[in-house]
Amino acid sequence: MAGSAQRTRHATIFDVAKLAGVSHQTVSRVLNGHPNVREATREKVREAVAQLRYRPNLAARAMVNRRSRNLGLLTTGSPDYGPSSTVSGFTRAARTAKYSVTISTAVDAEPASLQASLDLLLGQQVEAVVLVLSRMEILRGLQGVEFETPVVAVEPSGLSPWPSISIDHYGGARLATDHLIELGHREILHLAGPSNSMDATERSRGWRDTMSEHGLVAHPPVTGDWSPSSGYLGGRELLCRHPGATAVFSANDQMAVGCLHALRESGRSVPEDVSVVGFDDVPEAEHLEPPLTTMRQDFFQLGEDIMELVLATLSDAPAAPPVRHVPELIVRASTRRR
Amino acid sequence: MAGSAQRTRHATIFDVAKLAGVSHQTVSRVLNGHPNVREATREKVREAVAQLRYRPNLAARAMVNRRSRNLGLLTTGSPDYGPSSTVSGFTRAARTAKYSVTISTAVDAEPASLQASLDLLLGQQVEAVVLVLSRMEILRGLQGVEFETPVVAVEPSGLSPWPSISIDHYGGARLATDHLIELGHREILHLAGPSNSMDATERSRGWRDTMSEHGLVAHPPVTGDWSPSSGYLGGRELLCRHPGATAVFSANDQMAVGCLHALRESGRSVPEDVSVVGFDDVPEAEHLEPPLTTMRQDFFQLGEDIMELVLATLSDAPAAPPVRHVPELIVRASTRRR
DNA sequence: CGGCTATGTGTTAGCGCTAACATCAGCCGG
DNA sequence: CCGGCTGATGTTAGCGCTAACACATAGCCG
The missing domain is CATH 3.40.50.2300 (Response regulator)
Incomplete structure (x- = not known):
C-alpha cells in the first residue's frame, strides 16, 4: 500500500507519449477514444498509461473543453x-x-x-x-x-x-389524509413542518385540500421545526386546543415521535384514542410504540x-415536465378505524 | 435574478486588466493580496473585478500552483x-x-x-x-x-x-457501561454493531473491558447492522438467551429503538425490569418510550x-497524537438503579 | 500516372492563471 | 551627478491538456 503523504509529481501526457514512442496528441486521442488510431498504437499507449499509473489532469482538460464533469x-x-x-x-x-x-x-x-x-x-x-x-x-x-x-x-x-x-409532497399528504378519512376520522389535526420549508407547505396544503374536499374542518395546524422536540411541544398544544380530535397527521416521522410522546403523556393511547400518520418512513418508524403508519419516499x-x-x-433540452413521484402509504399500527 | 441556463463566457483576468488599464499580472497581484501595488491601482482593479463579476478560474490557478483547495x-x-x-x-x-x-x-x-x-x-x-x-x-x-x-x-x-x-468510541462505551454498573446492574448484555464496523468493534471492546475490570461476565453479544430492525431481532435473541439480564447496552440508538420494541413485546418494562443505554443521542432519543439514556457525540x-x-x-507537520474526543453520557429515563 | 480521398500521426496554439524575470521610474549617498 | 537600491509595473514562460491544422503514406480512380 502506498505511503501516506507522498506527493510525487504525477506523470503527464508527455511522459506517456515518450514511453509509448508516440506524440502526446496520439496519447490524447487514445484517452478520448478517437478513431483513426492504429490498434497496435492504441495498445502501446494503454500499456504506457498503466505502467506510469497515468491519470489525466481534469483541471487541465476542463480548461480546454470547459467541461469539468x-x-x-x-x-x-x-x-x-x-x-x-x-x-x-x-x-x-x-x-x-x-x-x-x-x-x-x-x-x-x-x-x-x-x-x-x-x-x-x-x-x-x-x-x-x-x-x-x-x-x-x-x-x-x-x-x-x-x-x-x-x-x-x-x-x-x-x-x-x-x-x-x-x-410529490402534496400528493403524499393527500394520501395520508385520505387514509385517515377512510378510517372514519373526521377531526384530523395537522402537525406542520416549519413554515419556511416548502416541503412542509406542500404537505400542509395536501392535508388542507383533502380535508375541505371532504367537507371537513381543517383546524389551524401547529408548526414545528421537524425535530422530535418540536413535535412533542406541538402535539401538546394541539391536544390542548382540540381535546376531542381522533387523528393527527404529522409532517414528518421525527415530529410524530415527539407527538406520540405528548399523546402518551396526556394519557391517550395510540391508535385506540388517537391515530397518527407520519411522513418519511424513517427506519425507526416500524419499531416505535406503536409502529408508525407513514409515507415512504424513494430517495x-x-x-x-x-x-x-x-x-x-x-444539454439545453426542452425540459420535459418533471414527474414528481408520489410517496407510498405504509400502514402500520398507529392508525385504526374509529 | 439571473436566468437559468445562460452560459456566458466568463470574464478572464485579461478582461479585468484591460478595463482597469493595467497588466493582467497586476490584477493577479491584487487578487492574491501581494504587496507592492499602489492603493489607487488596487482600487481600480477591484472596481473592474466587481463590474465584470469576475471570478478567478480555480482550474487554471490549480494548474499553476498545484493547489486546488x-x-x-x-x-x-x-x-x-x-x-x-x-x-x-x-x-x-x-x-x-x-x-x-x-x-x-x-x-x-x-x-x-x-x-x-x-x-x-x-x-x-x-x-x-x-x-x-x-x-x-x-x-x-x-x-x-x-x-x-x-x-x-x-x-x-x-x-x-x-x-x-x-x-473515542471505546471511551464512550466504557462510560455507558460504567453508568449501568454504578446503578447496580451485573448482567449487562450488549447489542453490538456490525462486526465489519470498526466503530462497533471499539464500542464492544469498551463494554467488554469494563465488564471484565469489574469482574462481571460479558455474555457474547448479539450483532446487528445498526438498523432498528436488527436491534429488534437482536434484542429478542438476547432476551431469549439471557432472560434474567437487567440491562442492555446498545451500540447505537437506532438499534436501541428496536430493542425497546423487543422488550415491550416480551412484556418487560423499561427501566423497571431492564435498563437500556444507547449511543449517538439521535434527536428522537429524548422522546422515545421511555426517553433513552445515551452517549452524545459532537460531530x-x-x-x-x-x-x-x-x-x-x-503541511507535513509532525502529526500531533490525535485527540479522540469522548462522548458525553446523557442520562434519561431508560436506566434506573436496581 | 497525376490527382484524389482516407487514414494515421505530428506540430502548434491557446485555455486562464501565477512565478520569475525584466523594466522603469524615483530616490539616496558618496 | 552617477551607481545602486527600492517599489510599482509589464513581459514571458509554462502548468497539462485538446482542437485545429499540417503532413506524411497508402490506396484508388479516370
Missing part, C-alpha cells in the same frame, strides 16, 4: 433524514453518470454567506449547481445572487426561477430524477 | 446518523477553512468500485482524501489501491496505514478535528 450541490447540511437522503441519492446517481459532486453547506441564509458558499462551488468550475432548497429563506437569500451556471432546484413548489424537481429515485434534470438542463 | 471525501453514503453527521460536520469545517469538498460514495466494497470512486476524486485534483471507513471491507478493498494524494482516515482503531481520527468537533488533521498532513 463536476456538479455543485448547495445544502443546509442538516442531518435530517429527508435532506441527507436526498444528498446521498443524488451523489450516487451522479457517480453513475460519471460526474463528481462538490458539496457546499450554507451555514445560514444570509445572502453573503450563501454567496460565499456558491463562490466556492463556482470556483470549482462546476458545470451546474443543484440547490436543495429545504428552506424558503435560502430561496430569498439567493435573490440577487448571480449564477453563471445552469441551476436546478430541489423544491416542490415550482416557485423558484429554475427548473425544479422533488418528491434513490429522486436522486436519479435530479440527475436527469441536470443532464437535460446542461 | 478541494478535498475529497469517500463515504458509503449510508443515511445513518453517525456517518451523515460526520460528513456534514466535516464539510462545514472545510468551508470555514476555505476548502471545498468533493464527495464520492462507494457503492460497494469491491476494489474496482472503490478504485472508480477514488479516480473520480483524484481526477478532480483533490489535495487530500478523507476516508470515512465505516466498514472494515472498505479498508480491505482499499489495500492495493494507490494514492498519489495525502490520505486521512476517519476510523477509531489506528489499524489503517494513514493518519486517523475519530470519536462538529469531529469535523474540525478531521480538518485539522488534513491540514497537518498537507
Whole structure:
C-alpha cells in the first residue's frame, strides 16, 4: 500500500507519449477514444498509461473543453433524514453518470454567506449547481445572487426561477389524509413542518385540500421545526386546543415521535384514542410504540430524477415536465378505524 | 435574478486588466493580496473585478500552483446518523477553512468500485482524501489501491496505514457501561454493531473491558447492522438467551429503538425490569418510550478535528497524537438503579 | 500516372492563471 | 551627478491538456 503523504509529481501526457514512442496528441486521442488510431498504437499507449499509473489532469482538460464533469450541490447540511437522503441519492446517481459532486453547506441564509458558499462551488468550475432548497429563506437569500451556471432546484413548489424537481409532497399528504378519512376520522389535526420549508407547505396544503374536499374542518395546524422536540411541544398544544380530535397527521416521522410522546403523556393511547400518520418512513418508524403508519419516499429515485434534470438542463433540452413521484402509504399500527 | 441556463463566457483576468488599464499580472497581484501595488491601482482593479463579476478560474490557478483547495471525501453514503453527521460536520469545517469538498460514495466494497470512486476524486485534483471507513471491507478493498494524494482516515482503531481520527468510541462505551454498573446492574448484555464496523468493534471492546475490570461476565453479544430492525431481532435473541439480564447496552440508538420494541413485546418494562443505554443521542432519543439514556457525540468537533488533521498532513507537520474526543453520557429515563 | 480521398500521426496554439524575470521610474549617498 | 537600491509595473514562460491544422503514406480512380 502506498505511503501516506507522498506527493510525487504525477506523470503527464508527455511522459506517456515518450514511453509509448508516440506524440502526446496520439496519447490524447487514445484517452478520448478517437478513431483513426492504429490498434497496435492504441495498445502501446494503454500499456504506457498503466505502467506510469497515468491519470489525466481534469483541471487541465476542463480548461480546454470547459467541461469539468463536476456538479455543485448547495445544502443546509442538516442531518435530517429527508435532506441527507436526498444528498446521498443524488451523489450516487451522479457517480453513475460519471460526474463528481462538490458539496457546499450554507451555514445560514444570509445572502453573503450563501454567496460565499456558491463562490466556492463556482470556483470549482462546476458545470451546474443543484440547490436543495429545504428552506424558503435560502430561496430569498439567493435573490440577487448571480449564477453563471445552469441551476436546478430541489423544491416542490415550482416557485423558484429554475427548473425544479422533488418528491410529490402534496400528493403524499393527500394520501395520508385520505387514509385517515377512510378510517372514519373526521377531526384530523395537522402537525406542520416549519413554515419556511416548502416541503412542509406542500404537505400542509395536501392535508388542507383533502380535508375541505371532504367537507371537513381543517383546524389551524401547529408548526414545528421537524425535530422530535418540536413535535412533542406541538402535539401538546394541539391536544390542548382540540381535546376531542381522533387523528393527527404529522409532517414528518421525527415530529410524530415527539407527538406520540405528548399523546402518551396526556394519557391517550395510540391508535385506540388517537391515530397518527407520519411522513418519511424513517427506519425507526416500524419499531416505535406503536409502529408508525407513514409515507415512504424513494430517495434513490429522486436522486436519479435530479440527475436527469441536470443532464437535460446542461444539454439545453426542452425540459420535459418533471414527474414528481408520489410517496407510498405504509400502514402500520398507529392508525385504526374509529 | 439571473436566468437559468445562460452560459456566458466568463470574464478572464485579461478582461479585468484591460478595463482597469493595467497588466493582467497586476490584477493577479491584487487578487492574491501581494504587496507592492499602489492603493489607487488596487482600487481600480477591484472596481473592474466587481463590474465584470469576475471570478478567478480555480482550474487554471490549480494548474499553476498545484493547489486546488478541494478535498475529497469517500463515504458509503449510508443515511445513518453517525456517518451523515460526520460528513456534514466535516464539510462545514472545510468551508470555514476555505476548502471545498468533493464527495464520492462507494457503492460497494469491491476494489474496482472503490478504485472508480477514488479516480473520480483524484481526477478532480483533490489535495487530500478523507476516508470515512465505516466498514472494515472498505479498508480491505482499499489495500492495493494507490494514492498519489495525502490520505486521512476517519476510523477509531489506528489499524489503517494513514493518519486517523475519530470519536473515542471505546471511551464512550466504557462510560455507558460504567453508568449501568454504578446503578447496580451485573448482567449487562450488549447489542453490538456490525462486526465489519470498526466503530462497533471499539464500542464492544469498551463494554467488554469494563465488564471484565469489574469482574462481571460479558455474555457474547448479539450483532446487528445498526438498523432498528436488527436491534429488534437482536434484542429478542438476547432476551431469549439471557432472560434474567437487567440491562442492555446498545451500540447505537437506532438499534436501541428496536430493542425497546423487543422488550415491550416480551412484556418487560423499561427501566423497571431492564435498563437500556444507547449511543449517538439521535434527536428522537429524548422522546422515545421511555426517553433513552445515551452517549452524545459532537460531530462538529469531529469535523474540525478531521480538518485539522488534513491540514497537518498537507503541511507535513509532525502529526500531533490525535485527540479522540469522548462522548458525553446523557442520562434519561431508560436506566434506573436496581 | 497525376490527382484524389482516407487514414494515421505530428506540430502548434491557446485555455486562464501565477512565478520569475525584466523594466522603469524615483530616490539616496558618496 | 552617477551607481545602486527600492517599489510599482509589464513581459514571458509554462502548468497539462485538446482542437485545429499540417503532413506524411497508402490506396484508388479516370
